[in-house]
Amino acid sequence: MSGLLARLPLFSGLAPEQLGVLAAGSRLSPQRKGEILFHQGDPVRGFFSVLSGQMQLTVSTADGSEKVVEIVAAGESFGEAVVFEGLRYPVTATALVGTELLAVSGEAVLALLDRDPAFARRMLANMAIRLRRLVRDVESYSLRSGVQRVIGFLLHEADADGPAAAPGARECTVLLPARKHVVASRLNLAPETLSRVLRMLAAEGLVSVAGRRIVLHDVPGLAARLAWQ
Known part of the structure; x- marks a missing residue:
């Protein structure tokens, strides 16, 4: 022991x-x-x-x-x-x-x-x-919109992944720590809201979603979006 x-x-x-x-x-x-x-x-x-x-x-x-x-x-x-x-x-x-x-x-x-x-x-x-x-x-x-919460969460997870999101990297892959409905609750969002935000970010070319695996195609762009959203 x-x-x-x-x-x-x-x-x-x-x-x-x-x-x-x-x-x-x-x-x-x-x-x-x-x-x-x-x-x-x-x-x-x-x-x-x-x-x-x-x-x-x-x-x-x-x-x-x-x-x-x-x-x-x-x-x-x-x-x-x-x-x-x-x-x-x-x-x-x-x-x-x-x-x-x-x-x-x-x-x-x-x-x-x-x-x-x-x-x-x-x-x-x-x-x-x-x-x-x-x-x-x-x-x-209290202070962030649903879009900001999702982007902030993805960027935080990317940072926590270390080498997968090296400083200055434009693209990295994030594996959600749990199923999407659990992550949604963690962010104080309805599951459908999380799905809608991910679809919107995917349509803008910022991310690709495959189950729990999410590719962030433009890390600086997401950070900028978080700042002005």
Whole structure:
């Protein structure tokens, strides 16, 4: 278990004895596609790192529908912040595909935080990154049109793909992290709106769409469109 923990970004660099503290409170948690790990409002029992697969985090709205707030990929974690509260999960976590999780108990994390200021700083930095994402999302939902949200998302995914979207590249390929209806919910759009925007961008020659694979033919043009749309 210590070896698995050491390969995760959040825990890399920890000393063997520190990994041992976490390993004692950790277990593997395989999830089938569509399986719910916990529901919004369930008592907190720890946080989770994704070893392989994908999880979606959703919140229930007043009308009973669900809104995707985050898609968590391999190497990322979720549920860290609520460990400090020790109350209830604010989201529902569902496996988008067959997923292998590493569940880390809140007690083990809190014990290590008490003993290791460097680990505490790493945890705070990880939560700060998540907070910046959420602030960016709120800005997008509040101030951007549907077209801007889609273009911004595609450019962000292209940037996250690294070498596939090298600096100065005019064309690159993006693989959507989930099915289109999940991405639409993530962008606070109706699925048909996402499809309509993609068709419009394709008609303008800016993108080509083949299922989840989208070729961005004019990255600078999309960036300019985002700025003036």
